[in-house]
Amino acid sequence: MELIRQIFQYSTAFSTILPFIAGIWLWKRLDIGLRILTWSLFVILLFDLAAMFLALMSKSNAFVLNIYAPIELFLFFLVFYLWSESVNVKRSLLATVILFFIFWLLFWRVLDIKEGMYDLVLTVESVLFVFFSVIALFSALNNDKLPVVKNPIFWVSSALLIYFAGNLFVFALIKELSKEIPEQGKYIWIIHSLLNLTKNLFFLGGFLTCRKHSPFSSAVRSSS
């Protein structure tokens, strides 16, 4: 069981490499949103490696996760913001992100950034991303010029929806569960690893849709 957990833990940390490489490979055909996503994957990869390294050293990686959450949120927000053509959606996204940062700063001062807080921050982030993803998915629905499976927005939004919807309860209850069942609690993290792997595969799918779009076509942009 421990072996399976470790396999998942390592593979999930390195799974980010796949879409990142695809992003770099197809860089010239990517629009600004997917280019930012590529850079985001690079940042995520660094954070994942840092978190994994700390975990291997049997040290708390809560600090990394606390810092990672707002950075990840900002980068993905930027992607959605750039894809969105509706002024109202752009304003909603902006307001939500600003509120999140206020919330994050407040908890920074109140809670211990090293040990506490990350579960709450990640939970709030998950709720927001579920919200962003659903909006982006339904905007992709309106694109009648491109099949949905050829629309990178669909892949990226689906990836984030699956990842954050699946991890919402994990992020919310992981700390509590670790207290109740310290040994078994860490196996729950397998869910996160599995979903993270799925997310990265979906990202890869999103990048691969651009193989034939050169550059990122207006048809794709109009769906956001």
Add this chain to the structure above:
Amino acid sequence: MPETLTVLISGTVVLLTLALGIIAVVIFQQRKVFLIQQENLDKLAESEKRYRRLVKLSPFPLVVSVNGRMQFVNDAAVKLFGAVSEEELMQRSLHDYVQSDHERPELNRLPHLLDQDMELSNYKAQLERVDGQIIDIELTSAPISFDERDARHIVIRDVTQQERQKAELIAAKEKAEQSDKLKDAFIANISHEIRTPLHIIIGYSNLITNELVGKLYPEMDTYFQAIRRGSQRLMRTVEHILNISSIQVGTFQVRPEEVRISDRVEELVQELRSLAQRKSIALNFASECPSALLYADRYCIDQAVSNVIDNAIKFTKRGEVNVRLFQIDRRVCIEIADTGIGISPEYLPKVFSVFSQEATGYTRPFDGLGLGLSLTKRYVELNRGSITVKSRKGKGSTFTLQFLADSIEEQEQRGSHVEYMPVEVLHRPESDVAGRKTILFVEDDEETQEFMATQLSREYNLRIAATAHSAWTILESDTIHLVLMDLSLQGDEDGISLTKRIRQDQRFAGIPIIAVTAHAFPKDRIQSLEAGCNAYFPKPFRIEELKAAMQSILTSGSRSES
């Protein structure tokens, strides 16, 4: 299993299921929308293909250009430009084909206009075909979007043939107009050339008759009367031919004025009474509307009424001719009824046709060209009137001329008074000196000069000039009280021009001028009066009438017309 773990797993499952459900819904719905869209796109592609084929095979040359470069041309355009293929045609810019023309700079604006974002409709230009041939074209153009670029859609029409035909038509029209002018000039000359000798004939026969009163054998008096009648008949015939010709070519000018119709008809009846008396026919006149006014051309009315009365007398052997004037609402009717030979029902519809006569051939019982009634109808119609005829063979005929009476409102609009005056006084002599008055007679025909000298020299001092120049010299050196002016003169200046010159010169502007001319068309009368003549006497005229008019003008200054 701890409760927290249960919540975590079940919550995760629920949310994941929801997420996957949303994704599935999106995939399913979008696929449906996409399929419909694809179907529409397929239809659109099919329609575009059809349209493209239609455009390609259109008989009208079509070109789509972007900044002068041809992006699309159809087969008809390739043919129009004389190219072998689309590629050959599209090698050059559209502007390169547009022909510049230094003589017609408006054609050179086309390239500039095609570069502007505006529509062109039926714009004429010239193109140089691939084979170098120049053709006239007419193009219609509008801005369109072609392959997401601003382009121009141009429909070209080859109008070379039409332009050639148009040029030919213009040339033909000019030729016809020239012919018309020649014809007019010919008619005017004929009129002048016939009237002048007739004037001499009539004048001298009158002179001889008057001079030799009581000295002639009775049969000689008859001969002179025959000369006079023959001349008058010839005069009348010429006048009819010339007038019908003038009406037919549209050069006959109508000059409406107020006419008190009852007085006018009565005068005409009086003039023709002697003719009726010679045939022992009673000519009666009755007016039921003595104050009725017409707004019409007096010459036309006179000619129409006298023609019908003259005809009635001519075709009546015994009995009477009754002329009745009456009014129905706003229509003034002149009814001329005779007890003459009547008209057969077969001939009745043709009675107003040109040159038509019921009896023809060597045995026809009455003279004439068959122009009188035809002319009468035209005179009447030119004055908003109509003419009708009722007749029974052997019983007589009734002609009714109807005119629209002049309403009070119309009179007020013209601001005219109802009293009929022939012509208002335009010029008075400056002075009334004692002794004989000096008359300047401007005439280029020697025989007429001689005749008039014979007629006038007993009462007036006479100066005669054959040219405008010599007339002017006399005017400057002598005191002239009246000018008798022929319109046609030797030299560069005619009588109309000389009259205008006299009127413009303050020294002579007050001298009365009487036009005495063989130019006897209504337009000649109008021209001479407009130039400044006080009166107009077309040749041949009765010398007594001219003398009366001269006397009247010299003493009272009143203007008159023969």
